[in-house]
Amino acid sequence: MLQHSNMNMHDLSVGISAVYAGEQTCAPGHSYGPRVRNYHLLHYVLSGKGLFRVGTKEYALSAGDVFFIRPQEVTFYCADSEDPWHYAWLGLSGTDAADIFNCISGKADILHVRNSEALNDAMLSFVNTTDSTEIPFRLNRMGAVYRLLALFAQNVPESTHYKTSGRVYAEQAAMYIHAHLDSRFSMTELAAHVCIDRSYLSTVFRQHMGESPQQYSIRTKMKSAATMLKTSVYTIKQIANAVGYEDPLLFSRMFRARYGMSPKAYRAENEAKKKDSVWTDPCNPCMHE
Numbered sequence: 389m390l391q392h393s394n395m396n397m398h399d400l401s402v403g404i405s406a407v408y409a410g411e412q413t414c415a416p417g418h419s420y421g422p423r424v425r426n427y428h429l430l431h432y433v434l435s436g437k438g439l440f441r442v443g444t445k446e447y448a449l450s451a452g453d454v455f456f457i458r459p460q461e462v463t464f465y466c467a468d469s470e471d472p473w474h475y476a477w478l479g480l481s482g483t484d485a486a487d488i489f490n491c492i493s494g495k496a497d498i499l500h501v502r503n504s505e506a507l508n509d510a511m512l513s514f515v516n517t518t519d520s521t522e523i524p525f526r527l528n529r530m531g532a533v534y535r536l537l538a539l540f541a542q543n544v545p546e547s548t549h550y551k552t553s554g555r556v557y558a559e560q561a562a563m564y565i566h567a568h569l570d571s572r573f574s575m576t577e578l579a580a581h582v583c584i585d586r587s588y589l590s591t592v593f594r595q596h597m598g599e600s601p602q603q604y605s606i607r608t609k610m611k612s613a614a615t616m617l618k619t620s621v622y623t624i625k626q627i628a629n630a631v632g633y634e635d636p637l638l639f640s641r642m643f644r645a646r647y648g649m650s651p652k653a654y655r656a657e658n659e660a661k662k663k664d665s666v667w668t669d670p671c672n673p674c675m676h677e
Contacts, residue, residue: 404480404481404482404483404484404485404488404533404534404537408479409476409477409478409479409514409515410476410477410515411434411474411475411476411477411511411512411515411516412474412475412477413472413474414436414438414467414472414473414474414475415467415472416467416468416469416470416472417466417467417468417469417472418466418467418472419464419465419466419467420464420465420466421441421462421463421464421465422462422463422464423462423463423464424460424461424462424463425457425459425460425461425463425479426459426460427459427479427480427481427485428456428457428458428459428479428480428481428485428486428489429456429457429477429478429479429480430454430455430456430457430477430478430480430489430492430540431454431455431457431465431475431476431477432453432454432475432476432477432478432501432507432511433449433450433451433452433453433454433455433473433474433475434451434473434474434475434476434508434511434512435451435473435474436450436451436467436468436471436472436473436474437449437450437467437468437471437472437473438450438465438466438467438468438472438473438475439465439466439468440455440463440464440465440497440498441463441464441465442455442457442461442462442463442497443461443462445497447497447498449473449498450473451473451504452500452501452504453498453499453500453501454493454498454499454500454501454540455497455498456489456493456496456497456498456499458486458489476511476512476515477515478511478514478515478533478536480533484556487555487556488537491541492537492540492541501540501543502543503542503543504543506539506543507539507540507543510535510536510539511536514532514533514536517529517532554591554592554595554596555592555596557582557584557588557589557592557593558589558592558593558595558596558597559596560581560582561578561579561581561582561589561593561601562593562597562604564578564581564582565578565601565604565605565608566608568632569608569609569612569630569631569632570629570630570631570632571632572632572633575589575590575601575602578601589601606642606646607646609631609632609633609642610631610642610643610646610647612630612631613627613628613630613631613639613643613651614643614647614654616630617651617654617655617658618655618658624636624639624640624651624652624655627639627651628640628651639651
């Protein structure tokens with residue numbers, strides 16, 4: 389039995405992260421499970437045969453097949469007694485793991501890939517990379533995860549592709565808003581960026597963010613402006629430009645609607661709070677020297 393495992397818990401983060409990857413040439417009849425996991429895991433059969441069971445469903449698999457294990461599913465798999473399989477696996481965690489798995493699998497338990505030769509090379513190359521906690525390696529490794537997943541997506545039947553969820557569209561729109569705080573854009577432009585209809589974007593954004601994209605954009609811009617008013621020496625006009633308002637008067641009206649006072653009054657109030665928070669001990673005049 390030959391096994392390679394590559395642990396890298398330092399890569400755990402939001403989005404999607406490689407928990408571990410590896411490969412195994414199984415002995416005849418070698419089995420694993422029943423077991424439940426708390427992360428997403430895919431196995432890709434490089435050669436040989438085996439059996440995969442999830443819940444009450446059972447599948448006979450061979451080279452070029454992929455089987456997917458999702459969090460909290462009870463699974464069992466076993467190598468064929470005459471032609472045991474050799475497989476590689478990739479375990480994933482992060483906020484986007486479920487959506488990416490669904491995009492590849494179409495929510496199916498198993499799939500057969502078209503270009504198995506390319507995937508064989510890509511999987512073996514990935515799982516056999518040397519582990520390291522160095523920043524350049526970790527960034528390169530995360531890029532390799534996405535490239536590998538893209539290769540899977542390119543080589544599974546298009547009919548299995550899963551429609552992107554409303555939450556993903558809403559998060560993509562929110563990311564665009566944060567990345568363009570210094571500019572003004574229309575709902576049409578925002579919808580075009582995430583490639584959906586503006587009315588559908590408005591619906592899913594309200595559903596997942598609790599407010600319309602316009603309200604979210606204004607609130608985000610005003611929050612950023614308030615931070616700059618408290619922590620910087622930029623003029624109000626400069627701050628207005630920084631959050632996408634060329635007209636300082638319009639910016640002031642929007643800020644007042646949000647915070648109940650003008651930007652100038654907000655800055656003055658926070659400056660006063662800073663002064664009030666500086667405490668001196670009259671009995672120890674040297675304590676602040």
